[in-house]
Amino acid sequence: MDSRIIASNLADLYKKAADKYETLPAFATRRTSLEWQPVTFRELYERGRKLSAGLIELGVEAREQVGLLSDNRYEWMLADYGIQLSGAVNTPRGADVTDDELIYIVNHARIRVAFVENDALQKKIVRLRPELPELQEIILMSPKSEPLEGVRALEEVMAIGALQLEKGDKRVDERMEGIRPDDLFTLIYTSGTTGKPKGVMLTHSNMMSQMSVIPIELACTDRVLSILPIWHIFERVFEVYTISCGACNYYTSIRTLGEDLQNVEPTFMGSAPRLWESLHQRILDNVRSAHPVRRALFHIAYFLGHYYQESIFYITENDLQLKPQSRIKRAIFKIGHLIRLFIMVPWYGFFNAAVLESVRKSAGGSIKATVSGGGALPIEIDKFFNYIGIPVLEGYGMTETCPVIAVRTEDKLVNGTVGPLVPDTEIRIVDLETEEVLYPNSKNPYEGRGMRGEIWVRGPQVMKGYYREPEITKTVLREGGWLRTGDLGMMTFNDSLKILGRSKSTIVLSNGENLEPEPIEMQLRQSRYIEQCMVVGQDQKFVGALIVPKLETFVEEGINADSLKDLVDHPKAHKMIRDEIRTMMARTGGFKRFEQVREFRLLSKTFKVGDEVTNLFKLKRHVIEKKYEQTIKEMFSAKEVKV
Amino acid sequence: MEFDTQLLYAIDEALLGIMILVIMFGMGASLTVDDFKAVARRSRGVLIGFMSQFGAMPLVALGLAIVLDLDPAFAIALILVGCLPGGTTSNMFTYFSRGSVALSISMTTASTIMALFMMPILLSLYTSGFTQQLSDAIFAADGGTEFVIPTKNIVVSLVLVLIPVAGGMVLRRFSPGWAKTAEDTAGFMGIIVILFLLGTLFLRHGDILIRTPWQLYASAIGLGLAGFFFGFWASRLFGMQPIFQRAISLETGIQNGPVSFAIILLSFADSPVRDQMLWLAILYSAFIVMTSSFITLYYRKKGRFDWEVYRNTVVHNRLFGESYVTHYPEGFLPPRIAHDPSQGTSPSQKR
Structure with missing residues (x-):
């Protein structure tokens, strides 16, 4: 039963949700493992109205940016209600915001009113206040700490608003009436290639388009476990979608996830690849520590699940089709798969019931579907979950597209791809050098399916642009409304999108953290041991580096080497580089933990101009990645635990 | 139909014996003392289940035997199967x-204990006509002795199969991990042995499946299906909620096959009709796995919505407190569960 609310803007959606779902719980906050505090749709909306009236009284204008520096908590959503009902723009950032980022964002977005989550953040923002000339009001969200001087408590603002509403203040309703589809609902700052954050302008119509195209059915009876940061657009859209469907969001954390999976019995979960990796690891650990008989049963069950699902995928045309398919061959193979399926059904049925079900139970047991986004899901983990009967709907998107561009559906669940495009969305695969459209192009065989190039997107979810950055906007947002994603991809022969990498250099780790390789490389190149280097780590758990060592330095240091080749496997050289990386990275103190280079490989050849580097000595990343594919793979697999 | 050679060889009987042992042990491994105590808490459901298991099922078996005009030996076996207690497979299917x-487990434990008293009574009640026929036939053929239902032996066999159950419970008490393994092994073992028996019987008596009259198939399949049907509607009639209705339905239809093997092997050891009785019990056991699989898939699909409502209210009461009341939007719930979305599992949800 599909019961999602369709509204004209976010404030309207919040109102309609309160009218429709009234006293159903909208959000639940963990106190202890078995004690959660629910808040109903009606309460949230009424409190949001008070907050909104208070914000308006404090001077928040329609279409003005309001800062929201906080991690996931119920007050985040309350603040968002307040901001949206005032017709203002939510400008969020996590609690781990650095000083530089905070100053840049508050000033760039011209934030006059900002919410801060806790004591640490209010101290930080008060300390930085001299550098934030336009900032007028600071509102503290956590009820547990005392507001500093010049900071208001959230309750105080709500009390101001409540008084206004009692007096018959109609401004909240007027603001809600005045929201246009083209108005921003949020301004999200992302770190871009230029290094400084860019404000992505997303409109109410961007958000509302997502509400109608998400191909997952939720209802009032569903429980959604939330673990990703809410200021991440992927999590945000799913939380709003949850509201639209009347389901309840339960906030969990990495620390309590295992327990919460059992107690909340979520029916739906959206998360980044990192979480699926750790769940996968947890399941395998359980299997390893089980009795030998149970371990054997699991392996039989997994074997059956593997071949059963693969046959199902083939028969339902959901296998990965990177090459043109011969109809006759497929027909013959289909008969083969049908026979295999027929033989396997009773065995699979039993093992599915007796073994795989208890494995699924360790992931909560009630999960109907899961969405993975915010980075590429490693194919083995993707397959693992599908084989044990938890369908993973991997999606693809970016902040600039609010975010979903493509996502697998239950009918089109092709492993190794991010599924078909969501409705109303168009895509182009464009040649990187010539900008020629490769797909869809009738001149190419099969319309250009199977050809790789940069992905361009057009649709109702595409952002308005970068805030106060018309020049950068122009390089990304092309005429006709096409957005250059900077990702490489291809269309498979069964019309699913496969992502192949990034044409621009931002690295997204498997935990969803973004980092720019250039500053790190620049820092490493300062070393006298390092000639050239390239930082890699797309979709990996940590950052790695390919390093061309400086031969002379090593010779000076007394290492007996005639060529770079001699250094590649030289243990002493390895140790020297390792220590050197550590000191170089520590030197500035400007790198975050996840940005630290944790593994490296020495290369035996320097990068050549015109081959691996341009004549301006810029790295041609995809060329190097392709050339050293094996080395990179080996570097990251060294620390992986095999089944 | 008669068997000119022995249906089962010694090796098969040994296998069957091991299977019974393993399955009953696995059944015990899935039970705790609390499950017995819980029977009292769910007395209404257990009582309705009891009536449909020991009330309706034997009658259905008798009715099928008469309508299909079965040979007396098959008729007796069918009634024997109809009087059996529920098995652990019903818990999995439920x-x-x-x-x-929870109700399924309670019904299984209750019926297993009750079978000690009910089976002898019911058997002598419903089979008397057929034993007479059988005695006449035997007398006419070779002037042999009279055929009687060995009531005492049946009780002894029932007690005997309860010993491994008790053993399993002891294991569960001391090592839940191994108990889980024993439970899984038992489930797997059951399917393997049934398939193995069918396979060897097919090889040894190649035409046995063809020689078996259609009435026998109809009765073996029909008994389970009728049980599902009666359980479903009888519990509905008594106002049980959907989740309990499905449990009672499956519990009624799915009988403890291994117990019937044990009784036939131990109590009818030197009876001329033993092979015929065994054949029917094997047929029933083989077909019940298939029919209950289909019924389960059907119930699963049909019960999806009320199950989700039920789970959601259970989680709400678990996390938000015993007294939390979930209010769904007007018209969201179907009338049957609208007055109590927890389906009777939480007092606070009743209105």
Whole structure:
């Protein structure tokens, strides 16, 4: 039963949700493992109205940016209600915001009113206040700490608003009436290639388009476990979608996830690849520590699940089709798969019931579907979950597209791809050098399916642009409304999108953290041991580096080497580089933990101009990645635990 | 139909014996003392289950035997199967059909104990006509002795199969991990042995499946299906909620096959009709796995919505407190569960 609310803007959606779902719980906050505090749709909306009236009284204008520096908590959503009902723009950032980022964002977005989550953040923002000339009001969200001087408590603002509403203040309703589809609902700052954050302008119509195209059915009876940061657009859209469907969001954390999976019995979960990796690891650990008989049963069950699902995928045309398919061959193979399926059904049925079900139970047991986004899901983990009967709907998107561009559906669940495009969305695969459209192009065989190039997107979810950055906007947002994603991809022969990498250099780790390789490389190149280097780590758990060592330095240091080749496997050289990386990275103190280079490989050849580097000595990343594919793979697999 | 050679060889009987042992042990491994105590808490459901298991099922078996005009030996076997207690497989099927597993376990434990008294009574009550026919036939053929239902032996066999059950419970008490393994092994063992028996019988008596009259198939399949049907509607008639209805339905239809093997092997050891009785019990056991699989898939699909409502209210009461009341939007719930979305599992949800 599909019961999602369709509204004209976010404030309207919040109102309609309160009218429709009234006293159903909208959000639940963990106190202890078995004690959660629910808040109903009606309460949230009424409190949001008070907050909104208070914000308006404090001077928040329609279409003005309001800062929201906080991690996931119920007050985040309350603040968002307040901001949206005032017709203002939510400008969020996590609690781990650095000083530089905070100053840049508050000033760039011209934030006059900002919410801060806790004591640490209010101290930080008060300390930085001299550098934030336009900032007028600071509102503290956590009820547990005392507001500093010049900071208001959230309750105080709500009390101001409540008084206004009692007096018959109609401004909240007027603001809600005045929201246009083209108005921003949020301004999200992302770190871009230029290094400084860019404000992505997303409109109410961007958000509302997502509400109608998400191909997952939720209802009032569903429980959604939330673990990703809410200021991440992927999590945000799913939380709003949850509201639209009347389901309840339960906030969990990495620390309590295992327990919460059992107690909340979520029916739906959206998360980044990192979480699926750790769940996968947890399941395998359980299997390893089980009795030998149970371990054997699991392996039989997994074997059956593997071949059963693969046959199902083939028969339902959901296998990965990177090459043109011969109809006759497929027909013959289909008969083969049908026979295999027929033989396997009773065995699979039993093992599915007796073994795989208890494995699924360790992931909560009630999960109907899961969405993975915010980075590429490693194919083995993707397959693992599908084989044990938890369908993973991997999606693809970016902040600039609010975010979903493509996502697998239950009918089109092709492993190794991010599924078909969501409705109303168009895509182009464009040649990187010539900008020629490769797909869809009738001149190419099969319309250009199977050809790789940069992905361009057009649709109702595409952002308005970068805030106060018309020049950068122009390089990304092309005429006709096409957005250059900077990702490489291809269309498979069964019309699913496969992502192949990034044409621009931002690295997204498997935990969803973004980092720019250039500053790190620049820092490493300062070393006298390092000639050239390239930082890699797309979709990996940590950052790695390919390093061309400086031969002379090593010779000076007394290492007996005639060529770079001699250094590649030289243990002493390895140790020297390792220590050197550590000191170089520590030197500035400007790198975050996840940005630290944790593994490296020495290369035996320097990068050549015109081959691996341009004549301006810029790295041609995809060329190097392709050339050293094996080395990179080996570097990251060294620390992986095999089944 | 008669068997000119022995249906089962010594090796098969040994296998069957091991299977019974393993399955009953696995059944015990899935039980705790609390499950017995829980029977009292769910007395209404257990009582309705009891009536449909020991009330309706034997009558259905008798009815089928008469309508299909079965040979007396088959008729007696069918009634024997109809009088059996519920097995642990019903718990697994109930789980997947989104029914109340707790009720299913309670019904299994209650019926296993009750079978000690009910089976002898019911058997002598319903089979008297057929034993007379059988005695006449035997007398006419070779002037042999009279055929009687060995009531005492049946009780002894029932007690004997309860010993491994008790053993399993002891294991569960001391090592839940191994108990889980024993439970899984038992489930797997059951299917393997049934398939093995069918396979060897097919090889040894190649035409046995063809020689078996259609009435026998109809009765073996029909008994289970009728049980599902009666359980479903009888519990509905008594106002049981959907999750309990599904549990009672499956519990009624699925009998403890291994117990019937044990009784036939131990109590009818030197009876001329033993092979015929065994054949029917094997047929029933083989077909019940298939029919209950289909019924389970059907219930699972049909019960999806009420199950989700039920789970959601259970989680709400678990996390938000015993007294939390969930209010769904007007018209969201179907009338049957609108007055109590927890389906009777939480007092606070009743209105």
